Amino acid sequence: MKKLWSAVLWLLALICVFPILFVAAGSLMGSTEVKELLGPALSGRKGYVSWKLFPQYPTLKSYVELLVDTPGFFVMLWNSVKITGGVLAGQLLVGVPAAWGLARFSFPGRKAVFTIYIALMMMPFQVMMLSNYLMLDRLGLLDTLAGIILPAVFSTFPVFIIYRFFEGLPEALMESARLDGAGEWIIFWKIGIPLGSPGIISAMVLGFLEYWNLLEQPMAFLKTKELWPLSLFLPSIDMKQAGGAFAASAVVLFPALMVFLAGQDYLEQGIISTAVKE
Amino acid sequence: MRKRKEALKALMFLLPSAAGVCLFWIIPYLDVIKRSFFSAVSGEFMGFHNFRTIFENQAFRLAAGNTLRFFGVCIPILVTLSLLVSVLLTREQKYLQLKKSLFLLPMAIPVASVVLIWKLLFHSQGLLNHFLSLFSVEGVDWMNTEASFWVLIISYIWRNLGYDVVLWVAGISGISASLYEAARVDGAGEWMCFWKITMPNLMGSLFTIVVLSLLNGFKVFREAYLVAGDYPQQDMYLLQHLFNNWYRDLSIDKMAAAAVVTGAVIMLLILALQRAWAKEA
Incomplete structure (x- = not known):
């Protein structure tokens, strides 16, 4: 019983921090990967948006573009x-x-x-x-x-x-x-x-x-x-x-x-x- | 003589702040109170005409109703959930600080940096519906149906849970451990301890926490505005949206009257809070 409550608590705590993890992961993805994941929201393609905590090909490209070209x-x-x-x-x-x-x-x-x-x-x-x-x-x-x-x-x-x-x-x-x-x-x-x-x-x-x-x-x-x-x-x-x-x-x-x-x-x-x- | 000297010293420290507060906050607000009784166009004295106008205004009724409903739903949820979390947290000292940090973290996150996540979360083909579909639950069009009200509630709870947890935990750790020990010796179970010791000792904090949660609730506008803009789905149209829109049209009469009404309601809450503090002390 105690374990169960402890697990519930950890789960809630994780929900609290998920946006940070998502932002961090998104910032390290290449634009192709982002577009692929967000496709349904961007182009009205069927299915659902999905997300990953670890980018397939981590890259700092987005940061470079932001800091250098903007x-x-x-x-x-x-x-x-x-x-x-x-x-x-x-x-x-x-x-x-x-x-x-x-x-x-x-x-x-x-x-x-x-x-x-x-x-x-x-x-x-x-x-x-x-x-x-x-x-x-x-x-x-x-x-x-x-x-x-x-x-x-x-x-x-x-x-x-x-x-x-x-x-x-x-x-x-x-x-x-x-x-x-x-x-x-x-x-x-x-x-x-x-x-x-x-x-x-x-x-x-x-x-x-x-x-x-x-x-x-x-x-x-x-x-x-x-x-x-x-x-x-x-x-x-x-x-x-x-x-x-x-x-x-x-x-x-x-x-x-x-x-x-x-x-x-x-x-x-x-x-x-x-x-x-x- | 001594008293006058002391007052003079206090004035020396307080003066810069008091002068600025008068110039930037108090005098302009008194001006607004005055304006609420006059017409902005002709400068004529109107009595309560401006107030009647806003109470008859459809948008004001909608926004005020939604705002009340929002508080009516989210405050009980937040206060209960945060109390539950706090009681569970304090039962187990292991990782207490870490867990508290995780709950408090959302408070520190700038709204702007999660707008994108919020948009993805509540999109009709978004993450939340994706998650629901895993359990074969039919998705909801969060932003364009009355479900938008829940976008507000979720945003609010997410951001304010940690704040209330910190307050509850402070209250709980103020309860003497010997009370619990004595109760256990007498054979009281955990449930019994909660109802007979924890709850009665926390009643003093309850009112404060409710009022602070209410006042923090006005900031939910930030998420609502950034996700849905000036005219969101009507169930998430709050007083804050209305003020914002009247401001853009420079409807000074209506804004002044609404600022006075809302200000008065909040002032009553604050005075009640102070009375409760005085009673406790």
Whole structure:
């Protein structure tokens, strides 16, 4: 009985990862092999699409074609990097001090600020879409990367996550530093940031996965194709170029996978911190 | 005096963030609330006219109905399945971390990189139907019949299972092992332990997990949109599609009213969540 459950669990776990295996396999196939397997979907031939986990003749041709012959791909890759990097850097700069201010000091209205921050972090994009648009329009930021990056810098999500970790630090630590004559900035720099770093890393890992994957905002606010991130490029590829599409998918997938593997503990801590009571 | 000093210090840390949040989020949203009561064309005060318009709007009714139905079906499935997985996972410590990783992995996968797989999976001659045909089950035209609703459910469960598992596992590992030991000494079986110890101790987490799962559910639009575009089969037409289409037509009146209604519903959920947290603490 126990074995059976264990097998069910493994099966479910495998279903979770199958898309990665499929993308990896597809990216290593030659275009003839891909077309052969996908034939029924591409040409309306009878029968079903099928797939293999191991290509018959593994080749890096799709990657070479993508990276050498598709200049547009690099532009979009670079846009994705700029968006993700810009947002995360901004969030560090603005969000970490804000979390410290909320977690370590008491002031009138603190509870209200906290509630507003939680509400904002949980609002789906669609609710904020119109307000976002009107504000970007007024600031002249429509159709610019800054118009995607700036609102995200002021997302309240990282503040909340980091707040959770700052909040847990013992007050006695700060008190003794104050007695030694340390100013608030020094305490923040020398005690807060080092001890709160797991929270900061959690916020960055969750942030990376979110912004690398960003779709709704660029779709709504970027008209110029040269500004698009990769997440908008891939869906526009025709099924007929499936070989290249798999290679592109793999390239998009790779950084996210690396961040996931390197930061999984932080990711879990971050997820848990969103659910623990105040 | 001391209090004022402390407030000043807090302000120093908080100010850059608070200023940006006001400029980019709060003020524009207040503007939208105001606009929901006015006409975008003439600038006239309209009272609740815009709200009446959207509630009478066919597309809004369809989308809101589908969205509610989507949550009504997927949340119970996700919450139960993730709880089951978590209980099984924690029973056996071997490979616990690896298995958890596998379940969590989908959360990290960019939507764009699986669009192609999704298209192949749900094509009428695609992989899923191929798989079904092995058991002599008649294939389904996933994208063009009411089965499209299940494309949403499957995508959602796949992506969010690990997230909920992490939350449940955290809850389960917070239960003291001595409770189980004492129960076993008294002769309680595994089933008994689950109902009398595990479940009661997890009730506090349940509400939080449901709300977080709901809010994560809005992101299913990414898969739905990339697989099926602006106007998918009508059973997978969600509020998010509608917002997107109104945005393209710049129907500001309707968008403002819908943003206020949806925002208010979500705000109620969040306040309920905070109350539940406060009660527990």
